[in-house]
Amino acid sequence: MQLSALFLLALHNSVRGATVLAPAAKPTQFVTLDIVNGPVAPDGFTRIGVLANGTFPGPPIVATKGQTLVVKVNNKLTNDTMRLSTSIDFDGVFIDSDNVFNTGSPFVTTCPFGPGESYTYTLPLGNQTGSFWYHSALSVQYIDGLRGTVDPDDPLAHLYDIDDASTVLTVADWWHNTSTSGLVSYLATHINPVADSGLFNGRGRYNGGPEIEYAAVSVVPGKRYRFRLINISARSQFFFSIDNHTMTVIEADGVATEPHEVNILLIHTGQRYSIVVAANQAVGNYWINAVINNESPTHNLNLNSTLSRGILRYEGALDEEPQTPLTEGPTGTDAVMLHEWEIVPLDPIPAPEPDFNLTFNTFMPANITAWQINNISYIPPSVPTLVRVLQGETQQMDFNETENTFLFPTNKTIQVEIVDARNEGHPFHLHGMNFWVIKSNGSDIINTVNPIRRDVCNTGNGTIILRFRTDKPGPWSFHCHILYHFAVGLGSVIGAGLDRVGNVVHPTEAWERLCPAYDALPPGEQ
Numbered sequence: 441m442q443l444s445a446l447f448l449l450a451l452h453n454s455v456r457g458a459t460v461l462a463p464a465a466k467p468t469q470f471v472t473l474d475i476v477n478g479p480v481a482p483d484g485f486t487r488i489g490v491l492a493n494g495t496f497p498g499p500p501i502v503a504t505k506g507q508t509l510v511v512k513v514n515n516k517l518t519n520d521t522m523r524l525s526t527s528i529d530f531d532g533v534f535i536d537s538d539n540v541f542n543t544g545s546p547f548v549t550t551c552p553f554g555p556g557e558s559y560t561y562t563l564p565l566g567n568q569t570g571s572f573w574y575h576s577a578l579s580v581q582y583i584d585g586l587r588g589t590v591d592p593d594d595p596l597a598h599l600y601d602i603d604d605a606s607t608v609l610t611v612a613d614w615w616h617n618t619s620t621s622g623l624v625s626y627l628a629t630h631i632n633p634v635a636d637s638g639l640f641n642g643r644g645r646y647n648g649g650p651e652i653e654y655a656a657v658s659v660v661p662g663k664r665y666r667f668r669l670i671n672i673s674a675r676s677q678f679f680f681s682i683d684n685h686t687m688t689v690i691e692a693d694g695v696a697t698e699p700h701e702v703n704i705l706l707i708h709t710g711q712r713y714s715i716v717v718a719a720n721q722a723v724g725n726y727w728i729n730a731v732i733n734n735e736s737p738t739h740n741l742n743l744n745s746t747l748s749r750g751i752l753r754y755e756g757a758l759d760e761e762p763q764t765p766l767t768e769g770p771t772g773t774d775a776v777m778l779h780e781w782e783i784v785p786l787d788p789i790p791a792p793e794p795d796f797n798l799t800f801n802t803f804m805p806a807n808i809t810a811w812q813i814n815n816i817s818y819i820p821p822s823v824p825t826l827v828r829v830l831q832g833e834t835q836q837m838d839f840n841e842t843e844n845t846f847l848f849p850t851n852k853t854i855q856v857e858i859v860d861a862r863n864e865g866h867p868f869h870l871h872g873m874n875f876w877v878i879k880s881n882g883s884d885i886i887n888t889v890n891p892i893r894r895d896v897c898n899t900g901n902g903t904i905i906l907r908f909r910t911d912k913p914g915p916w917s918f919h920c921h922i923l924y925h926f927a928v929g930l931g932s933v934i935g936a937g938l939d940r941v942g943n944v945v946h947p948t949e950a951w952e953r954l955c956p957a958y959d960a961l962p963p964g965e966q
């Protein structure tokens with residue numbers, strides 16, 4: 441705890457003045473997270489949630505380039521109306537093959553762990569920088585609140601003045617009911633549950649609820665801020681804008697981009713953007729519009745996207761709400777929307793030509809709540825894929841059809857075309873690495889020269905085309921990040937060079953103990 445607090449201070453100094461050197465970071469940063477049940481009321485409605493260290497969002501973890509992050513997670517869950525076991529996924533952090541067992545994908549690379557148990561994730565960060573987040577990876581548990589931000593520092597100091605714990609901005613959907621009841625209702629009604637409120641930095645309001653004070657972000661006139669915007673929703677996308685301010689995008693999902701100025705952006709579940717905002721307007725209060733976008737608000741009359749907002753407060757301004765109208769941000773010709781196909785990595789890498797092509801047709805039949813990829817709904821195996829691969833199950837025939845496990849040799853390029861004929865919008869997420877986005881939703885442009893690389897890409901209105909490499913032997917989960925969709929089958933596993941996994945992956949004894957311990961738990965504690 442001390443270490444992380446000290447580090448924050450150092451980071452703060454180093455970005456305020458180019459000549460102030462931050463003390464060298466320790467090679468290893470130890471972090472503890474206690475996963476607990478506790479009351480939370482981000483929109484004024486109190487419920488019991490699944491929380492990291494008792495708060496929602498969980499505490500940010502700030503690390504620096506080159507460090508190894510060692511995160512000890514203590515499962516202190518007690519309330520059996522929600523899942524009692526857990527498993528943590530550090531989204532977007534690159535994982536090398538030999539460390540695939542630390543990816544925290546339940547039933548792909550690991551078993552969850554039960555109440556009273558602990559597990560320590562060791563994550564060498566290498567040269568990766570950017571904005572990441574962590575969440576529970578077990579079924580729909582993260583809807584109950586276990587979400588937070590992981591934030592390895594990227595010292596691109598010349599573009600901005602301030603980048604510290606106060607500049608991590610989160611948008612989230614919030615649910616008054618437990619995720620378990622949401623899933624039951626989804627299965628019974630075919631209707632994807634709709635959130636009760638949208639939160640900005642952990643606060644929001646719902647129709648008829650109390651007037652919770654909106655979260656304010658303080659800025660000093662004249663300074664430029666690198667805000668790290670993270671969508672930690674379970675299902676909802678957000679249109680994000682700040683009245684009278686532009687936003688310069690400089691990072692998408694951990695990949696630095698050419699500066700690209702917009703005044704509104706749509707952020708999907710699991711996605712991250714760094715935006716530079718200059719505090720260059722008159723001293724005052726400005727609305728931050730974090731407009732939650734659910735397609736069917738009539739399914740939950742609590743939800744009101746106008747009430748999902750925050751405040752940008754200049755130093756010297758009164759401690760009050762802006763007097764300006766509550767809008768949903770720039771519209772029509774005033775809107776300069778971020779388009780995924782227009783953002784270019786600072787360090788472009790042409791996409792290699794594919795060795796294999798894959799098509800994913802996403803579909804839900806009218807008569808059953810089950811998302812399918814090519815007519816198959818993913819069912820997690822009871823023994824995790826990695827456990828079986830290490831036991832020698834490395835051939836296609838070793839995997840049941842419902843495991844949606846696609847095997848490829850090592851060191852190949854795979855192209856996946858994801859078809860979403862009904863424009864449902866599925867933010868597909870690949871574990872452990874990035875993909876190249878050759879074709880984005882909303883554009884017909886095919887870019888293989890300098891496409892954006894990221895780890896979450898939203899489908900819709902036709903197709904998206906992604907490419908990735910199988911340089912890292914291992915089973916890598918590839919799934920829709922809308923937790924309810926994943927829970928009813930919209931998942932797959934990319935089996936990269938499985939015959940080589942035994943040579944490179946040597947899990948710890950602590951990992952090996954997870955499955956026997958999980959299997960021994962009574963069903964109520966799993």
Ligand SMILES: *[C@@H]1O[C@H](CO)[C@@H](O)[C@H](O)[C@H]1NC(C)=O
Nearest residue numbers: 441471472473474493499500
């Ligand atoms: C979480 O809480 C534990 C116990 O109080 C503390 O040791 C740890 O530093 C906290 N973690 C973070 C990331 O703040």
Ligand SMILES: *[C@@H]1O[C@H](CO)[C@@H](O)[C@H](O)[C@H]1NC(C)=O
Nearest residue numbers: 477487488519520521522618
């Ligand atoms: C457990 O959580 C439920 C909500 O899911 C709540 O109604 C109940 O009071 C909680 N139990 C305890 C002991 O906190």
Ligand SMILES: *[C@@H]1O[C@H](CO)[C@@H](O)[C@H](O)[C@H]1NC(C)=O
Nearest residue numbers: 505506536564565566567568
């Ligand atoms: C980090 O970058 C340096 C310099 O580009 C390179 O020599 C080194 O191999 C990289 N380390 C990792 C772990 O990728």
Ligand SMILES: *[C@@H]1O[C@H](CO)[C@@H](O)[C@H](O)[C@H]1NC(C)=O
Nearest residue numbers: 616617621625633634739740
């Ligand atoms: C929440 O759960 C209650 C009781 O099960 C149910 O009546 C209500 O419709 C649920 N609300 C939503 C928004 O799903």
Ligand SMILES: *[C@@H]1O[C@H](CO)[C@@H](O)[C@H](O)[C@H]1NC(C)=O
Nearest residue numbers: 683684685764765767769770
């Ligand atoms: C600030 O934004 C609001 C809402 O878009 C607009 O009505 C107003 O004219 C803007 N003010 C200035 C000074 O640009």
Ligand SMILES: *[C@@H]1O[C@H](CO)[C@@H](O)[C@H](O)[C@H]1NC(C)=O
Nearest residue numbers: 671672673675676708709710
């Ligand atoms: C953000 O928005 C998308 C909607 O595209 C949603 O599915 C996703 O789960 C949200 N959450 C995160 C963490 O991005």
Ligand SMILES: *[C@@H]1O[C@H](CO)[C@@H](O)[C@H](O)[C@H]1NC(C)=O
Nearest residue numbers: 647741743744745746747766
């Ligand atoms: C949403 O909230 C705004 C602001 O309070 C209010 O004007 C509007 O009527 C609300 N919309 C609905 C559908 O209740």
Ligand SMILES: *[C@@H]1O[C@H](CO)[C@@H](O)[C@H](O)[C@H]1NC(C)=O
Nearest residue numbers: 793794795796797798855905
């Ligand atoms: C994959 O599809 C592309 C067209 O998108 C085609 O040019 C290429 O030949 C295909 N490669 C293989 C190995 O089928």
Ligand SMILES: *[C@@H]1O[C@H](CO)[C@@H](O)[C@H](O)[C@H]1NC(C)=O
Nearest residue numbers: 804805806807808809810815
């Ligand atoms: C759903 O409908 C399809 C054809 O429309 C049929 O083949 C299938 O058996 C039905 N499934 C169920 C569970 O009723």
Ligand SMILES: *[C@@H]1O[C@H](CO)[C@@H](O)[C@H](O)[C@H]1NC(C)=O
Nearest residue numbers: 819820821822840841842843
């Ligand atoms: C294996 O796949 C079949 C469909 O091909 C499915 O009915 C069955 O439930 C699956 N078995 C397991 C254990 O998931």
Ligand SMILES: *[C@@H]1O[C@H](CO)[C@@H](O)[C@H](O)[C@H]1NC(C)=O
Nearest residue numbers: 849850851852910911937940
């Ligand atoms: C894959 O590429 C790496 C790095 O070039 C090399 O070390 C490894 O031997 C290759 N593996 C196979 C199976 O070709």
Ligand SMILES: *[C@@H]1O[C@H](CO)[C@@H](O)[C@H](O)[C@H]1NC(C)=O
Nearest residue numbers: 863881882883884900901902
């Ligand atoms: C779908 O894409 C077509 C062109 O590719 C465009 O004309 C249409 O407006 C899009 N529809 C939606 C709902 O985005």
Ligand SMILES: [Cu+2]
Nearest residue numbers: 866920922925
């Ligand atoms: Cu989906």
